[in-house]
Amino acid sequence: MKTKFIVILVLIALVVVYIMTGIYQVDPSQVALVKTFGKYSYTAGPGIHLHAPYPFQSHVIVDVQTIRKQEIGFRTIRPGQYASKREEALILTGDGNIVSVEAVVQFRVSDPVKFVFNVERPEELVKFTTESALRERIAKRTVDEILTAERDKVAYEVHEMVQQLLNEYDVGVTVLNVLLQEVVPPDPVIAAFDDVNNAKQDKERYINEALRYANNLIPVVEGEARKIVLEAEAYAQQKILQATGETQRFLSILNEYKNAPKITETRLRIETLEQVLPRAKTIILLDRSQKILLMNLENLLGGGAK
Known part of the structure; x- marks a missing residue:
């Protein structure tokens, strides 16, 4: 009788353990996919759950939140x-x-x-x-x-x-x-790639330096060119005004000459002599016998000063 009772207790314990194989826990980041005879039945969320023991039902835990x-x-x-x-x-x-x-x-x-x-x-x-x-x-x-x-x-x-x-x-x-x-690049050619990249960087650097030099030089050159143009325009304007003045002076003298030719001619000769003689060092004269006389004004003036 006692042996029979022990056998029953063992059987009950085995049944309980077998049923407990259907108990499972699902963590907060997981879900459980419950299968019945190997076919998907339903999804269980986080918590403690129970399904029929194997081979009737089983489950697969899947983490659906972890990256x-x-x-x-x-x-x-x-x-x-x-x-x-x-x-x-x-x-x-x-x-x-x-x-x-x-x-x-x-x-x-x-x-x-x-x-x-x-x-x-x-x-x-x-x-x-x-x-x-x-x-x-x-x-x-x-x-x-x-x-x-x-x-x-x-x-x-x-x-x-x-x-x-x-x-x-x-x-x-x-x-x-x-x-x-x-x-x-792969290890065997990485040195060559580095050389190429360095060459490209040097190329870009030289181009940037050239552009910077050009950007600095162009305004200076443009300024110089503008200055030359302005100076040329001013010189041209000056010459135009000077020529206009000379023309007006000539026309004025012409009118005077038409009114009084002899007086105008004499005045012009005197004005010319006044301009030329102060710069002359030697004067050439013809006497009554048509001989050429050379007179040094520096000697004459020097002697006169003494």
Whole structure:
């Protein structure tokens, strides 16, 4: 009798333990997908729940709030320590060059039912889709574009493309961001790329210096040119006024000559002598016998002064 009672207690304990296998807890950031005979039945939110024990029912816990990520071209070993995946990181550009790209895609589960039941290994699908889109977008750029101005644009285009593809695959994932953490030339040619970039920077620097010199010089040259033009215009105006004055003087003398020719002629000769004689050092004269006489005014004036 006592043995029978113990057996019953053991059976009851086993039944209780079996039933308790249907008890499960869901954390605040999670949901539970309950399956009946392997087929999805319903979704349970955070808290403690109970469903029929295995094999009648089972559940799958899915974190729907935590941001997940997939790494391309490298792997995180531990915080602050990374390992490069060289073959995965190398991507061919549109101009036939190769760049090494390390990228991260961040995503969140938007539909846990699709995420769990529609595809196998959905996180790997996100990674492969992002890698494919990244290679396709970079293949449309030159190496210079992807290393400089087009980098952020490529990340944006990859983000849009990955989200569109995952929607077509019906994965139940929302892509939050695609980050191109490092885009550099491969190690064997990085020195050559640095030389090219330095040469381009020197070229830009020389161009900027030339433009700055030209911008400083042009106003000076324009000012000098303007000054010369103004001086030429002033000189031309001066000569015009001088010629006009001479013309008026000649016309005035002409009128006087017409009225009194002899007097005007004598006055002109006297005025001419007054202008010429003060500058003359020697005077040539003809006497009555037509002999030429040379008179030195300096001697005459000097002698007169004594």
